[in-house]
Amino acid sequence: MMKDDIERILISQAELERRVAELGAQISADYAGKEPILVSVLRGSYIFMADLTRHIDTFCRVDFMAVSSYGSGTVSSGQVNIIKDLSDSIEGRDVIVVEDILDSGNTLHYLFQLLKARHPASIRLATLLDKPSRRTKPITADYVGFEVPDEFVVGYGLDFDERYRNLPYIGILKPSVYKDKLGLE
Numbered sequence: 176m177m178k179d180d181i182e183r184i185l186i187s188q189a190e191l192e193r194r195v196a197e198l199g200a201q202i203s204a205d206y207a208g209k210e211p212i213l214v215s216v217l218r219g220s221y222i223f224m225a226d227l228t229r230h231i232d233t234f235c236r237v238d239f240m241a242v243s244s245y246g247s248g249t250v251s252s253g254q255v256n257i258i259k260d261l262s263d264s265i266e267g268r269d270v271i272v273v274e275d276i277l278d279s280g281n282t283l284h285y286l287f288q289l290l291k292a293r294h295p296a297s298i299r300l301a302t303l304l305d306k307p308s309r310r311t312k313p314i315t316a317d318y319v320g321f322e323v324p325d326e327f328v329v330g331y332g333l334d335f336d337e338r339y340r341n342l343p344y345i346g347i348l349k350p351s352v353y354k355d356k357l358g359l360e
């Protein structure tokens with residue numbers, strides 16, 4: 176079974192629900208009277224995006240961008256591939272980029288450069304998880320759900336080799352799972 180691959184639960188479903196509601200309330204207060212565009216960075220952010228937007232009570236728009244830099248490993252390849260670009264222009268608009276995790280910072284560093292060049296009125300970052308110990312690029316988030324330790328986490332949108340996104344909590348994989356996959360032991 177899928178959950179047999181999980182060593183332990185790091186953030187429970189109830190904790191996720193509570194914190195995402197708080198972030199939504201904070202964003203609602205900060206953007207009162209505005210109409211931000213929330214940009215979901217697919218695929219990892221799809222669940223956070225869906226839950227977060229339902230806790231925002233100002234007008235807002237949603238758009239989606241698909242990027243990938245991890246392939247099937249647990250370390251960033253350093254190369255960010257744009258798989259799908261935004262549908263609408265962000266020029267002159269207030270943008271909130273919605274991410275599942277800020278790890279090395281490669282993905283967001285690249286994405287922020289790309290999006291800033293399109294001249295939004297403002298651009299901020301909301302990330303569910305922040306793993307600051309692994310950062311190699313200078314980027315910080317404006318809204319952070321939880322800080323996580325230097326371990327590979329899965330669930331609530333986050334995958335390892337495209338699995339585990341559908342777990343309703345954030346968990347830590349048993350090392351044997353990714354070592355088997357990578358042929359390390």
Ligand SMILES: O=P(O)(O)OC[C@H]1O[C@H](OP(=O)(O)OP(=O)(O)O)[C@H](O)[C@@H]1O
Binds near residue numbers: 219220242243275277
């Ligand atoms: O800070 P970084 O080291 O760049 O890592 C964070 C990024 O890596 C993951 O995406 P991934 O490339 O695995 O694509 P996915 O969202 O489809 O899983 C995650 O969803 C973030 O977008």
Ligand code: HPA
Binds near residue numbers: 276279326327328335
């Ligand atoms: O810890 C992680 N888990 C899943 N995907 C990720 N992408 C960057 N870091 C992670």
Ligand SMILES: [Mg+2]
Binds near residue numbers: 219245333334335
């Ligand atoms: Mg991934």
